[in-house]
Amino acid sequence: MSKEIEDHRLLNSSSNEPFSSVIEKHVSRRNVLQGGLGMAAVSVLGGFGLAGVSGAAYSDASKQKAPATEKTPLTLAFESINGSRTDAFVVPAGYTAQVLAPWGTPLNDAAPQWREDLALTPEIQANSIGMHHDGMHNFALSAATASSHFLLVMNNEYIDQDALWAPKGGATNAETGKRPADEVRTEINAHGVSVVEIKKDTAGKWSVVTDSKYNRRITSASEMKLSGPVAGSDHVKTVFSPDGMLARGTNNNCANGYTPWGTYLTCEENWPGYFVKRDDRQQDDDRIGLELERGRYGWETAAGDASEINGEFARFDNTPTADSADKDYRNEPRAFGYIVEIDPYTGEKAVKRTALGRFRHEGCWPGKLVEGQPVVFYSGHDSRNEYIYKFVSDVVWNAADAHVAGEVKDRLAIGDKYMDKGTLYVAQFAADGTGKWLKLVPDSVTRDGRTLASALNLATDDLAGIIINTADAADLMGATPMDRPEWGAVDPVSGEVYMTLTNNSKRTGQGSAASYTTQGTAIEAPGVGFETAPVNAANPRADNEAGQIIRWRESDAHAEFDWEIFVFGAAASDADNLSGLTEMNQFASPDGLYFDEREGGQGILWIETDNGYEGVTEATNDQVLAVVPATLQQAEGDAAVIGADNQAQLKRFAVGPNGCEVTGIFATPDRTALFVNIQHPGNWPQDDDATAVTQGSVRPRASTVVIQRADGGQVGV
Numbered sequence: 001m002s003k004e005i006e007d008h009r010l011l012n013s014s015s016n017e018p019f020s021s022v023i024e025k026h027v028s029r030r031n032v033l034q035g036g037l038g039m040a041a042v043s044v045l046g047g048f049g050l051a052g053v054s055g056a057a058y059s060d061a062s063k064q065k066a067p068a069t070e071k072t073p074l075t076l077a078f079e080s081i082n083g084s085r086t087d088a089f090v091v092p093a094g095y096t097a098q099v100l101a102p103w104g105t106p107l108n109d110a111a112p113q114w115r116e117d118l119a120l121t122p123e124i125q126a127n128s129i130g131m132h133h134d135g136m137h138n139f140a141l142s143a144a145t146a147s148s149h150f151l152l153v154m155n156n157e158y159i160d161q162d163a164l165w166a167p168k169g170g171a172t173n174a175e176t177g178k179r180p181a182d183e184v185r186t187e188i189n190a191h192g193v194s195v196v197e198i199k200k201d202t203a204g205k206w207s208v209v210t211d212s213k214y215n216r217r218i219t220s221a222s223e224m225k226l227s228g229p230v231a232g233s234d235h236v237k238t239v240f241s242p243d244g245m246l247a248r249g250t251n252n253n254c255a256n257g258y259t260p261w262g263t264y265l266t267c268e269e270n271w272p273g274y275f276v277k278r279d280d281r282q283q284d285d286d287r288i289g290l291e292l293e294r295g296r297y298g299w300e301t302a303a304g305d306a307s308e309i310n311g312e313f314a315r316f317d318n319t320p321t322a323d324s325a326d327k328d329y330r331n332e333p334r335a336f337g338y339i340v341e342i343d344p345y346t347g348e349k350a351v352k353r354t355a356l357g358r359f360r361h362e363g364c365w366p367g368k369l370v371e372g373q374p375v376v377f378y379s380g381h382d383s384r385n386e387y388i389y390k391f392v393s394d395v396v397w398n399a400a401d402a403h404v405a406g407e408v409k410d411r412l413a414i415g416d417k418y419m420d421k422g423t424l425y426v427a428q429f430a431a432d433g434t435g436k437w438l439k440l441v442p443d444s445v446t447r448d449g450r451t452l453a454s455a456l457n458l459a460t461d462d463l464a465g466i467i468i469n470t471a472d473a474a475d476l477m478g479a480t481p482m483d484r485p486e487w488g489a490v491d492p493v494s495g496e497v498y499m500t501l502t503n504n505s506k507r508t509g510q511g512s513a514a515s516y517t518t519q520g521t522a523i524e525a526p527g528v529g530f531e532t533a534p535v536n537a538a539n540p541r542a543d544n545e546a547g548q549i550i551r552w553r554e555s556d557a558h559a560e561f562d563w564e565i566f567v568f569g570a571a572a573s574d575a576d577n578l579s580g581l582t583e584m585n586q587f588a589s590p591d592g593l594y595f596d597e598r599e600g601g602q603g604i605l606w607i608e609t610d611n612g613y614e615g616v617t618e619a620t621n622d623q624v625l626a627v628v629p630a631t632l633q634q635a636e637g638d639a640a641v642i643g644a645d646n647q648a649q650l651k652r653f654a655v656g657p658n659g660c661e662v663t664g665i666f667a668t669p670d671r672t673a674l675f676v677n678i679q680h681p682g683n684w685p686q687d688d689d690a691t692a693v694t695q696g697s698v699r700p701r702a703s704t705v706v707i708q709r710a711d712g713g714q715v716g717v
Contacts (some may be wrong), residue, residue, distance in 0.1 A: 012385045014475035022429045022480060074602040074628045077717045080584040080651035083620025087683045087694035090655040094710050097654070097690035100206050101152065101196055102703035105129045107208075107215040116699050119167045122185035126217055130156025131164065131190040133677035133702040135256030135363060136664040137264055139344045140405035141197075147668035148200040151214055151344045152675075153264045154664060154704070155253035159190045160680060161297070166699050171297075179298045181305040184313060185221075187297055192219035192250055193266050195344050200673075206706050218266075218342060218350055220249035221312065226335065228420040230354035233464035234325070236334045240311060242326040247335035247352055248315065255363025255487050255592070256664075257339070257377065261414040262403025264342045267361035269382055271336040276300050277318040280330070283456075284469050288359065290318065290333055334468055339364045339379070341419065343411045351412055353419040356391045357440075357470040365488040367554070368495035371399050375418045376558070378497060380485025381471065384506050387479045388499060389470075390437060392558050393422040424470070425558070426479040435552065435561045438477040440466055446476040483544055487608075489593035493601040494630070496553050498566060500590040502610065503547040545613040546570050546588040548640070551629075564634055567627075567642035567650065571615030580644040585652050587625060588613035594665040596716070604716050605629045606653075608676065610661040622662045624654040624676060626716055653716070654707065657684035657694075664704075671714040674707040
């Protein structure tokens with residue numbers, strides 16, 4: 001989630017023990033325990049395999065892997081660069097950086113070439129690359145050209161009305177009053193997903209293939225299918241889809257994912273802010289955070305315009321107006337909050353995979369893939385004190401379903417098989433470095449002994465109702481509130497999972513108390529719960545603005561895991577700089593993650609930031625850092641894996657221009673190009689050279705940046 005559109009409301013009213021409290025106990029135990037308690041005593045993730053595992057995930061010594069000491073450790077072959085605060089993209093010596101596919105780039109001849117004074121219309125924006133690039137992935141057109149000619153699929157998360165409407169001085173009635181229909185349509189078309197064919201020439205320069213048959217936009221107006229437990233249920237019936245099988249649009253798409261069968265996953269994050277429900281609100285409306293007065297951009301105010309077609313604007317006002325749900329739009333928000341699957345190679349309707357839960361998804365990342373084992377996906381709910389989830393398919397993986405470039409398959413039908421039936425879990429972390437996955441199914445037993453269906457006032461078999469109320473269900477099961485779970489990354493060899501906990505500005509001081517409402521009863525709970533996440537040894541600031549990254553390893557049965565803190569964000573000068581960061585690698589608010597597997601099963605973990613912590617912002621803009629994590633172990637007594645003895649392994653690789661967030665990331669299969677996105681820059685880019693410092697003032701455009709070594713070698717090594 002961009003800090004530009006953060007929702008600072010506290011929506012979790014549970015009294016579940018927060019992760020800050022778990023961390024405090026976990027760090028304290030490390031100072032006194034010796035063995036026998038998983039990661040609490042010694043890192044189970046060190047070396048190239050497991051070292052001294054004895055926790056929940058690997059209680060059987062026969063499951064331990066000996067360190068593969070015969071391997072030569074992968075080494076980062078660049079020097080950490082200085083921080084930067086310029087209108088330019090900065091890379092190490094010997095590297096180049098090119099601007100590619102900025103907002104407004106035409107996808108076909110229906111849109112004009114970009115110019116500074118271009119006045120956007122609904123038609124132009126629908127045929128151009130969308131605004132505010134975020135998560136993205138690459139899809140090969142052939143095995144032979146997988147690293148030089150492929151489809152780039154990326155999210156367009158939200159809009160900057162000042163930049164969008166710059167030629168006319170800003171949006172009409174942006175804060176109050178009725179919005180013009182065509183302005184709203186243009187803004188709707190600037191959201192969603194862009195699919196674009198790109199190609200590298202012999203000189204190493206990349207370009208968009210205009211008028212490619214693959215180029216298209218999926219927007220907040222595109223019709224798509226609902227699938228999984230919620231599809232066809234009463235929960236999602238509307239006047240647009242009386243049978244509850246269709247949805248219209250995908251919104252606020254932040255991070256992403258991909259599937260082994262060759263499809264793209266886009267994730268709906270801060271979508272509640274687009275909807276308004278003034279009365280007759282249901283439990284999930286409040287828990288997920290629908291607006292009460294006006295949507296983020298006031299799209300609902302265009303309802304009733306003479307040009308309106310099929311309730312295209314009215315659907316954003318969800319106040320009931322009829323005697324049944326299939327005659328109004330009260331259920332429209334229940335068609336949002338999902339993982340959306342897109343086949344980048346076809347024009348088929350996208351599919352909302354409801355079995356993976358309904359909340360503010362940051363992204364969706366596949367777990368380690370094993371023939372004959374279920375397919376697993378991880379996701380985080382990006383809000384303060386929300387939860388980490390995973391989905392485990394009922395069907396086991398069949399390698400025959402794997403994507404092969406150029407092969408004709410019904411990829412969305414394969415998605416039906418793996419993503420429509422399975423079990424959704426939520427994570428519960430314990431202080432001893434272990435954790436449990438709690439099932440979110442109707443007959444799960446809550447902390448007070450009721451079935452989950454009963455606790456949510458649902459029918460005994462209403463799985464769709466559990467999904468609609470995913471966050472409430474997680475509350476009732478006792479999940480651990482986290483500091484804004486954002487991106488994840490999975491080591492495809494070891495199966496280790498990394499996830500950023502970007503920050504929690506609502507953490508309170510030691511000994512504070514707060515009130516909670518549980519099933520209508522107000523409870524005073526000193527020092528524990530959602531409204532208060534007290535300071536602790538690992539997070540001593542009352543406002544945890546720096547964040548951290550955690551990692552864990554699963555058990556074979558998918559029921560338990562071992563966890564540890566990988567690195568804490570901080571300013572180098574902070575008294576609580578728990579990972580020993582220096583001026584050359586200090587960072588805060590870790591956001592994007594990407595595990596870049598290299599030859600021999602090792603890999604680079606790339607870390608992107610969306611920082612608002614003054615201690616770091618005064619020294620550098622948002623950045624990209626790199627570390628080779630497989631070789632790093634947590635020293636006894638250290639609060640995190642990255643500590644005083646090894647923090648030099650964490651290097652700053654790139655820095656973005658002023659005002660931006662660095663987000664979205666992947667490498668080409670040959671690792672000679674690293675792609676990142678620059679979102680909401682303040683005054684950039686001026687031309688195709690991403691490293692050029694802007695002279696004067698330009699209309700800012702979110703853009704993809706392609707980083708390459710000048711000698712054509714692999715990036716980072």
